[in-house]
Amino acid sequence: SLSSIPGSGINLNGAPYARIDSVTMTDIGESSLHYGIEIAGTSPEVIITNSRITMSLSTPGPAISASSGGDRMVIQGNIASTSYDHAIELSSGADNNIVTGNVVSAAGNADAGIYIGADNNTVTGNTSYRSYYGIQVNGQNNVISSNSISDGAEAGIYVPGGDYNQITGNTIENQGAGIFTNLGTYNNITNNVIRNITNASDDSILIANE
Numbered sequence: 001s002l003s004s005i006p007g008s009g010i011n012l013n014g015a016p017y018a019r020i021d022s023v024t025m026t027d028i029g030e031s032s033l034h035y036g037i038e039i040a041g042t043s044p045e046v047i048i049t050n051s052r053i054t055m056s057l058s059t060p061g062p063a064i065s066a067s068s069g070g071d072r073m074v075i076q077g078n079i080a081s082t083s084y085d086h087a088i089e090l091s092s093g094a095d096n097n098i099v100t101g102n103v104v105s106a107a108g109n110a111d112a113g114i115y116i117g118a119d120n121n122t123v124t125g126n127t128s129y130r131s132y133y134g135i136q137v138n139g140q141n142n143v144i145s146s147n148s149i150s151d152g153a154e155a156g157i158y159v160p161g162g163d164y165n166q167i168t169g170n171t172i173e174n175q176g177a178g179i180f181t182n183l184g185t186y187n188n189i190t191n192n193v194i195r196n197i198t199n200a201s202d203d204s205i206l207i208a209n210e
Contacts, residue, residue, distance in 0.1 A: 008036070009023075011040070012037075014041035016046070017044075017046070020049070022049075022051060025037075026054045034061050036064060037051075039067070039094075040070070044071045044073070047074045048073070048075045049076045055084075056081075061085050063080035066089070066091065066097070068091070068092060072097065073097040074100075075097065075102060077102065086111050088114045089117075090121060090139075098121070098122050099121065100123075100125045100126065101126065102127070103127045104129075106133075107132075110132055110154075111131065113134050116142050119142065121139065125147065127148045128149045128150075134149030134155070134157060135147060136157075136160070137159045137167075139165075142162065143166045144157060144165060144166065145167075145168050148170075150173050150174050152175045153175075153176045154175070155175065155176065155177040156175040157172065157178075159184050160184075167179065168188070170192045170193070171194075174196045175198065176198050179194070
């Protein structure tokens with residue numbers, strides 16, 4: 001258990017095959033450069049499970065973050081929340097990962113419960129609540145399925161430029177908007193349930209400049 005740490009809680013840089021399980025972190029980070037768990041360098045096949053990470057100091061970074069080299073990971077069964085930045089973040093180059101069964105909340109303005117800026121990831125069976133965007137997808141060939149998203153300010157699923165993504169079987173309710181894609185191409189949106197959109201001027205599904 002870690003609490004009131006000014007820097008990152010756990011940083012893995014060039015640490016393949018590591019496993020992080022059942023860790024509790026509270027009040028981690030004092031700037032956007034700090035993370036709860038940070039995966040960087042060549043760190044494939046890391047497993048992060050059953051951990052609780054709360055980022056609530058002034059302007060923390062993401063609760064769980066992976067950048068280029070964080071490939072073929074499993075992020076499963078965690079509870080991750082942040083007052084500023086994304087709760088779970090896969091940046092460009094963090095490809096072929098599974099994000100499943102997590103409960104996330106990102107209270108910051110324009111932040112996402114789960115942010116996918118990489119390719120070929122599977123995001124399934126997660127719960128995002130009170131996040132500005134539930135899930136944001138900027139990468140390609142990702143599968144976003146069977147997630148539950150609620151009580152956020154803007155789109156439940158936001159795709160501001162990703163291509164060839166599969167968005168299927170998600171439930172979005174009490175969000176500002178439903179699903180919003182912009183500047184992406186060949187995204188497949190099927191069998192999603194959208195209820196109680198709170199911004200009356202927004203659409204359940206809006207596809208712009210596809």
